[in-house]
Amino acid sequence: MSDTPDALTLLETRRTISTVALTNPGPTDDQIRTLIRIASRVPDHGKLAPWRFILFRGAASAAAGEKLAHLLAARDPATPEDRLAFERNRFTRVPLTIAVVSKAGPHVKIPEWEQVLSAGAATMNLVLAAHALGFAAQWLTEWIAYDAEAGALLGLKDGEKFAGFVTVGTPTTPPVDRPRPAYDDVVTEWQA
Template sequence: MPDALDLLRTRRSIPAQFLAEPGPNEAQLETLLTIASRVPDHGKLAPWRFVIFRGPARTAAGERLAALLKARDPAVSEARLAEERARLARAPLVVALISRAAEHVKIPIWEQQLSAGAAAMNLEIAAHAMGFAACWLTEWVAYDAEAAAILGVKPGERIAGLIHVGTPTIPPQDRPRPALADIVTEWTAD
């Protein structure tokens, strides 16, 4: 297992279509979700939750998404419907990270949303530490109320991300990162 700094330096997203079996087993999934939930959470609100898609549930959810598209547009192409049927089946495991941020007397919604983002990132890092790869996506289903409801989102909740997890079939590729000189300033009293 790489040390913590190497782990953080080497984490890369692998596109969902390049994540294959094996995915996490039951014990690994429990560990992933436990680590994902160990994030800053002002007020101990747990302003997020997880919906798991694995096995046949992935394609069953995809069938429902395809049916939604077909109901909205009877002329939708078969290729587009096939894309929807496979949306959650690209990787062995998909974890929908659901933000349930809500008005609170002390904790701003923004802080609750940041906690959900931290949970998603912890999940990605934990998957990398286990030898898997992950890809954090949203796509149209995260922004469409009917599609989100199909995936288990309740009123007042939002999809913060669909985290696809599996064994990478391609090597990770780095992408250009911003130069620190472009993103860092030091505050001075002047």
């Protein structure tokens, strides 16, 4: 092949841009629908759709952050104010945060691990779709992804887990590449 397909260029140029370097404008409603449609086009053995998405934007972002700050303050009244302020602003720092929820669970035919991998693939497709639309994204977890009370406050149902939180916005800094593993360090040829 002499010409590089646009899809390969997209994949080769995707870089994480830190949440602190994302700003408005964020995706429109139509663009968000596109993001979710593309995120949903992943391998899904059994057609279970073992994932779902929660959008944090606008006034709801501030309310979610307030609940997280309240949770931390209730657990430890000595929590420093700067930490509480960080939580209050967790979702307002960017135009849009999309939580990817893994709904993986026991199934008679489909291994739970395959369902978890499907949620991870949905998260990566979401990141790639944001890049394709001209935005930047960062896939985060942090403490809120692993804390049961925070999960319940943010909309998790019984048996669900966060695959991650994808922050989306317009980048204020250019992307910077990081060192990638060398081919020979990550590839072996199977031999009989």
